Amino acid sequence: MPYTEQQFNLPELAGLSAKQIEVHLKLYAGYVKNVNAVQAKIAEYMMDSTANALAIAELTRRFGFEFNGMRLHELYFEALGGNDEMAEGALTKALAAQYGSMENWLAEFKAMGVMRGIGWVLLTYDEKSRTFHNVWVSDHELGHLADTKIVIAMDVWEHAFMVDYMPAQRADYVTAFLANLKWDVITARFID
Numbered sequence: 543m544p545y546t547e548q549q550f551n552l553p554e555l556a557g558l559s560a561k562q563i564e565v566h567l568k569l570y571a572g573y574v575k576n577v578n579a580v581q582a583k584i585a586e587y588m589m590d591s592t593a594n595a596l597a598i599a600e601l602t603r604r605f606g607f608e609f610n611g612m613r614l615h616e617l618y619f620e621a622l623g624g625n626d627e628m629a630e631g632a633l634t635k636a637l638a639a640q641y642g643s644m645e646n647w648l649a650e651f652k653a654m655g656v657m658r659g660i661g662w663v664l665l666t667y668d669e670k671s672r673t674f675h676n677v678w679v680s681d682h683e684l685g686h687l688a689d690t691k692i693v694i695a696m697d698v699w700e701h702a703f704m705v706d707y708m709p710a711q712r713a714d715y716v717t718a719f720l721a722n723l724k725w726d727v728i729t730a731r732f733i734d
């Protein structure tokens with residue numbers, strides 16, 4: 543089944559311009575298109591898997607990049623449009639319990655957000671050990687923690703902020719992203 547591009551009705555965001563979001567959503571649409579294209583191509587090459595073994599191997603590896611690029615962007619845009627109120631709730635309580643305080647967790651998450659390189663910073667939750675992890679993911683696919691739930695997905699590819707910020711201002715983008723988070727949405731990801 544082909545994947546469908548999701549629509550996000552984002553309000554005006556403080557620190558992230560409409561142009562920035564528009565450019566970024568176009569890139570997201572490209573991932574959806576490529577997921578479908580790679581899937582279709584693999585199916586076609588599988589008709590003669592021996593003759594096409596090399597192409598299948600390359601496309602199969604490529605699939606993880608495109609699929610995770612699609613899904614991470616959906617998690618990113620779905621969680622934008624809130625305000626800075628980290629409403630006291632199950633998520634903030636659990637984070638404060640593990641990290642000592644919300645400020646401690648935030649400091650670690652922000653520090654990872656300004657690390658050199660392109661990729662994502664994720665807050666994931668390991669239900670088996672009831673532990674949160676701040677995770678660095680290179681590109682879209684390298685470094686994921688298997689079987690953990692993604693609670694926050696923060697894009698730190700330069701395309702996510704370069705309309706509004708210079709590369710050296712990545713910390714300002716990280717602050718803006720966090721200020722626009724919908725805490726009800728991310729808390730629901732943690733609880734469900």
Ligand SMILES: [Fe+2]
Nearest residue numbers: 697699701702
């Ligand atoms: Fe992105």
